[in-house]
Amino acid sequence: MDKQTIKEYLNRCSKCGGCMAACPLFGETRMEPLVARGKLFLIKNYLDGNLDLSKKMKELMSLCLLCKACTDQCPNSIPVDQLVLSIRQEIAQHKGISFVKKNIFQHFLQNNGRLNTAAKMAYLYQRSGLQWLVRKSGVLGLLGGDLAKKEKLLPEMAKVPFRSQLPQLISLSNPQMRVAYYTGCVTNYVFPNTGHAVVNILKNHSLEVVIPEQWCCGIPALASGDEASAVELAKKNIKAFQEAGVDYIITDCASCGSMLHEYGDLIGGSDARFFADKVVDLSQFLAEVVDFVPGDKEIGCEVTYHDPCHLNRGQGVREAPRKLIKSLPGVVFREMKEADRCCGAAGSFNLTYYDLANKVGHRKVCNIKDSGASVVATECPSCIMQIGHLLAMEQVPVEVTHLAELISKSYKE
Amino acid sequence: MISNTVIETIKKIVGDENVLTSKEERLCYAYDSTPNAFLPDLVVRPGSTEEVQSIVRLANEHRFPLIPRGTGTGLSGGSLPVKGGVVMDLTRMDKILEIDEENLVAVVEAGVITYKLQEEVEARGLFYPPDPGSLKTSTIGGNVAENAGGPRAFKYGVTRDYVLGLEVVTPQGEIVSVGGKTVKSVTGYDLIRLYTGSEGTLGIITKIYLRLIPKPEAKKTMMVSFPRLDDAARSVTEIIKRGIIPVTLEIMDDRTIQCVENYKQMGLPLDVEAILIIEVDGPRVLLDDQAKQIAELCQSNGAQQVSIAETDEEREKIWAARRAVSAAVVQIKPTKISEDIAVPRMAIPEMVRRLKEIAKRYQLDLVIFGHAGDGNLHPNILCDQRDQDEMQRVEKAIGELFKAAVELGGTLSGEHGIGTMKAPYLKLEMGEAGYDVMMRIKKALDPNNILNPGKIFWSENNG
Numbered sequence: 001m002d003k004q005t006i007k008e009y010l011n012r013c014s015k016c017g018g019c020m021a022a023c024p025l026f027g028e029t030r031m032e033p034l035v036a037r038g039k040l041f042l043i044k045n046y047l048d049g050n051l052d053l054s055k056k057m058k059e060l061m062s063l064c065l066l067c068k069a070c071t072d073q074c075p076n077s078i079p080v081d082q083l084v085l086s087i088r089q090e091i092a093q094h095k096g097i098s099f100v101k102k103n104i105f106q107h108f109l110q111n112n113g114r115l116n117t118a119a120k121m122a123y124l125y126q127r128s129g130l131q132w133l134v135r136k137s138g139v140l141g142l143l144g145g146d147l148a149k150k151e152k153l154l155p156e157m158a159k160v161p162f163r164s165q166l167p168q169l170i171s172l173s174n175p176q177m178r179v180a181y182y183t184g185c186v187t188n189y190v191f192p193n194t195g196h197a198v199v200n201i202l203k204n205h206s207l208e209v210v211i212p213e214q215w216c217c218g219i220p221a222l223a224s225g226d227e228a229s230a231v232e233l234a235k236k237n238i239k240a241f242q243e244a245g246v247d248y249i250i251t252d253c254a255s256c257g258s259m260l261h262e263y264g265d266l267i268g269g270s271d272a273r274f275f276a277d278k279v280v281d282l283s284q285f286l287a288e289v290v291d292f293v294p295g296d297k298e299i300g301c302e303v304t305y306h307d308p309c310h311l312n313r314g315q316g317v318r319e320a321p322r323k324l325i326k327s328l329p330g331v332v333f334r335e336m337k338e339a340d341r342c343c344g345a346a347g348s349f350n351l352t353y354y355d356l357a358n359k360v361g362h363r364k365v366c367n368i369k370d371s372g373a374s375v376v377a378t379e380c381p382s383c384i385m386q387i388g389h390l391l392a393m394e395q396v397p398v399e400v401t402h403l404a405e406l407i408s409k410s411y412k413e
Numbered sequence: 414m415i416s417n418t419v420i421e422t423i424k425k426i427v428g429d430e431n432v433l434t435s436k437e438e439r440l441c442y443a444y445d446s447t448p449n450a451f452l453p454d455l456v457v458r459p460g461s462t463e464e465v466q467s468i469v470r471l472a473n474e475h476r477f478p479l480i481p482r483g484t485g486t487g488l489s490g491g492s493l494p495v496k497g498g499v500v501m502d503l504t505r506m507d508k509i510l511e512i513d514e515e516n517l518v519a520v521v522e523a524g525v526i527t528y529k530l531q532e533e534v535e536a537r538g539l540f541y542p543p544d545p546g547s548l549k550t551s552t553i554g555g556n557v558a559e560n561a562g563g564p565r566a567f568k569y570g571v572t573r574d575y576v577l578g579l580e581v582v583t584p585q586g587e588i589v590s591v592g593g594k595t596v597k598s599v600t601g602y603d604l605i606r607l608y609t610g611s612e613g614t615l616g617i618i619t620k621i622y623l624r625l626i627p628k629p630e631a632k633k634t635m636m637v638s639f640p641r642l643d644d645a646a647r648s649v650t651e652i653i654k655r656g657i658i659p660v661t662l663e664i665m666d667d668r669t670i671q672c673v674e675n676y677k678q679m680g681l682p683l684d685v686e687a688i689l690i691i692e693v694d695g696p697r698v699l700l701d702d703q704a705k706q707i708a709e710l711c712q713s714n715g716a717q718q719v720s721i722a723e724t725d726e727e728r729e730k731i732w733a734a735r736r737a738v739s740a741a742v743v744q745i746k747p748t749k750i751s752e753d754i755a756v757p758r759m760a761i762p763e764m765v766r767r768l769k770e771i772a773k774r775y776q777l778d779l780v781i782f783g784h785a786g787d788g789n790l791h792p793n794i795l796c797d798q799r800d801q802d803e804m805q806r807v808e809k810a811i812g813e814l815f816k817a818a819v820e821l822g823g824t825l826s827g828e829h830g831i832g833t834m835k836a837p838y839l840k841l842e843m844g845e846a847g848y849d850v851m852m853r854i855k856k857a858l859d860p861n862n863i864l865n866p867g868k869i870f871w872s873e874n875n876g
Contacts, residue, residue: 032485051437
């Protein structure tokens with residue numbers, strides 16, 4: 001976003017404070033620098049030459065979930081998340097980003113081989129007994145901070161990444177259509193069962209699935225202000241899916257999906273826009289593109305649904321997942337209070353600001369509990385990790401699942 | 414400037430994490446919902462009345478300004494640190510201490526969000542009626558300090574009508590408790606009314622006893638359009654004379670209607686001078702009849718169209734038009750100067766005519782909406798803060814609109830308060846003698862002028 005556009009948006013903020021009612025961080029802290037109104041005022045002061053890109057400024061700008069709840073509430077619809085991302089980018093350009101992040105964005109995410117190796121090492125750490133030893137020894141506690149608790153946020157890695165378990169084309173004899181599947185990194189490395197569920201659902205609708213070699217969507221880099229790395233990744237993905245020759249690119253991850261939709265604006269040009277137009281969230285695809293038919297196996301549970309920020313506000317998908325859940329055999333749907341409030345995951349926000357993210361997540365857990373459901377379904381692996389972590393920590397007997405896995409249960413094996 | 418020794422002492426009182434010193438963080442407490450901003454020297458977030466007391470005493474000892482603040486959504490500049498000093502953010506004190514369902518009283522700390530309290534009491538079948546526009550974010554403490562109103566004020570009154578008791582830290586650091594759970598109390602001077610609406614200049618409110626009432630069973634909403642403004646005003650009076658007290662009587666002028674319709678096509682009539690949104694509440698069995706009577710009265714007084722909401726969706730649609738106003742009007746120009754004069758109800762048409770004449774003379778964009786039941790109008794001047802010439806014209810126009818309101822027997826502010834925005838015009842309404850009485854009260858209670866200096870009074874020797 002260019003400076004002039006940013007200034008125009010900033011000028012639209014009347015400081016009415018409506019954002020305070022929506023902001024999950026303000027809700028927990030009541031701290032004005034954490035809410036949109038404060039952040040916009042800081043950005044304005046920076047652009048007017050009244051503030052530097054100080055360490056404090058960097059910290060305050062990183063204290064945003066990018067959940068878009070404020071924009072939804074704003075009488076002037078100011079895209080606060082876009083403005084925060086712009087300033088993060090400015091900070092990254094002037095001050096650089098951390099060595100670790102730089103390595104991840106510019107080397108690991110751009111290279112699937114290295115990423116696979118890293119995932120394998122994490123898997124080995126968890127399975128070799130080293131994790132058990134580390135946890136048992138209390139060494140993380142000695143290192144201080146919340147490291148011991150944070151370590152539990154690290155999900156269990158899949159032994160073999162999902163994409164290595166399947167061929168690139170899952171062919172059918174009489175397919176209705178061929179679609180592409182963008183798996184996202186978390187499904188690939190952590191939740192291969194979600195990937196299998198997606199493929200199973202698509203196969204049950206006579207769809208041939210192509211899973212081309214693909215890369216991280218780029219949102220972690222963009223969220224940290226490294227636009228260049230995000231652009232590189234976008235270009236690779238656009239090229240990979242061009243070769244697949246499909247009309248729909250299905251995503252199972254709210255964050256990836258919203259990022260892929262942004263490719264058109266991120267790099268411009270007809271190829272990018274063409275790609276972005278093909279991207280569709282799984283539930284939206286099932287509810288609106290194909291004639292969704294669930295299996296007839298009774299599932300038998302009460303389900304509530306958590307709206308991922310990047311699906312609901314990011315892609316405007318709200319009714320589709322609910323419609324699908326309600327159509328499943330033996331499932332009773334229970335709407336929870338504040339279903340569209342952020343769970344606190346927000347990419348890696350919950351790692352950086354563990355306690356604050358947990359406060360935000362605690363409210364989600366309470367709402368899940370109050371709904372009376374025994375299963376909470378959602379469509380974002382990052383939300384699943386955060387909600388799962390908190391449900392376990394607070395010992396709430398509710399299962400968190402990806403919507404695809406829930407739907408997949410209705411089909412016979 | 415505040416010395417480092419004082420900052421260290423404050424940190425000892427409230428804890429390091431509750432003192433904000435960086436310029437970045439202080440900037441976030443420099444503003445409220447007006448277009449102005451002043452950088453405070455420090456922000457402190459006390460967690461108890463005792464901590465508030467210690468800081469007030471320190472302020473007296475070291476003579477620094479202390480500016481109490483809730484969530485900073487005021488529209489008169491009441492929480493702006495115009496003389497620098499320490500902004501005291503009271504939002505950490507956000508406990509609902511008690512909801513006494515037998516005596517119909519809620520006891521809350523100052524930092525409780527108004528909406529939060531309303532949700533809690535309504536879940537128990539009770540009702541706290543004051544509904545300022547910012548109720549989802551504003552604090553009860555701020556509402557009391559500004560004596561906030563809202564659309565429901567005509568039937569249910571404003572914040573002061575619900576304050577039964579207060580705990581206040583005086584400008585010299587004493588803790589005073591006045592009133593309590595009784596509805597009646599004539600013991601001594603009415604200090605509750607003195608503190609309510611004192612805009613943080615006479616004491617820091619830390620605890621509030623609020624009167625609750627049973628929640629009305631149901632409501633019914635209608636929208637009525639009038640080709641002539643005078644007919645709308647007369648209809649309002651006729652309705653009230655008939656013995657029907659609507660809970661809200663919102664009025665929008667022609668320019669407001671055009672803005673809303675341009676912004677969101679809702680099918681509002683563009684050939685009328687005013688739209689009224691009328692809502693009645695009470696026992697369900699009475700409402701249909703009341704709505705019918707109101708419709709008939711409006712029709713016989715020149716209404717063009719009456720639509721009564723029969724379903725929740727229809728009701729929602731009517732209120733959506735009203736809610737769209739703030740977003741719609743800033744599409745014209747980015748800066749919104751929101752005034753809130755009040756005039757006797759029957760003077761509304763004359764006031765509107767004068768407002769339009771003033772706007773025309775100074776070539777300004779003006780929309781008028783507000784609460785027709787209590788004559789509280791919100792003329793909003795739409796301008797661009799970056800256009801200096803325009804802002805000068807705005808200032809002159811505001812001076813004239815205050816003069817017009819007072820001439821018609823009205824007041825500078827119906828519900829926003831004086832703060833800094835209206836301070837220069839206070840004598841226009843109060844006169845020299847009235848102003849002097851207020852000044853003497855301020856000097857007696859706050860001899861060192863510690864609390865919220867530069868507000869309400871506009872004089873060289875203050876601050």
